[in-house]
Amino acid sequence: MEINTLRFGRISIEEDKVITFSQGLLGFSQCKHFILFPHKEGSPFFWLQSTEHSELAFVLLNPNIVVPDYHIDLDEALLHELDAEEDASDLEILCIVTIPEGHPEKMTVNLLGPIVINPHKKCARQVILTTGAYSHRHPAIQNKA
Numbered sequence: 001m002e003i004n005t006l007r008f009g010r011i012s013i014e015e016d017k018v019i020t021f022s023q024g025l026l027g028f029s030q031c032k033h034f035i036l037f038p039h040k041e042g043s044p045f046f047w048l049q050s051t052e053h054s055e056l057a058f059v060l061l062n063p064n065i066v067v068p069d070y071h072i073d074l075d076e077a078l079l080h081e082l083d084a085e086e087d088a089s090d091l092e093i094l095c096i097v098t099i100p101e102g103h104p105e106k107m108t109v110n111l112l113g114p115i116v117i118n119p120h121k122k123c124a125r126q127v128i129l130t131t132g133a134y135s136h137r138h139p140a141i142q143n144k145a
Helices: 076-081
Strands: 002-005 009-012 019-021 033-038 045-050 057-061 092-098 115-118 123-126
Touching: 045 092, 076 123
Parallel strands: 019 123
Antiparallel strands: 002 009, 019 033, 033 045, 045 057, 057 092, 092 115, 115 123
């Protein structure tokens, strides 16, 4: 299948690579189908591109790159929704990155709204954490003074 995208033009994707978000993403509940692909070889960033809305794409990052001990508790309902009751170890956790235009050094990572993906079942959900010490604007680049 082919999709039109604002950032990447027309791209070909395999239909079995489409990830379904049953509830959409926060603020984009109508968008349920996305494709995930690396920014480029060797980059820690990924793109989450909507297959339904050409202008909708998010930059994602493994949160452990920024916060090595980042951890979230996955409840039974979420594991059931993602068809991972038997083995949650294969679930991938990524977070949305915000890069202010012209100021990449001020890049932040949303640690309060991680995206949990079951890569085998091609389903995902954005989780909104209500407890913990994480921020929705955690600096991605730490100043080491």
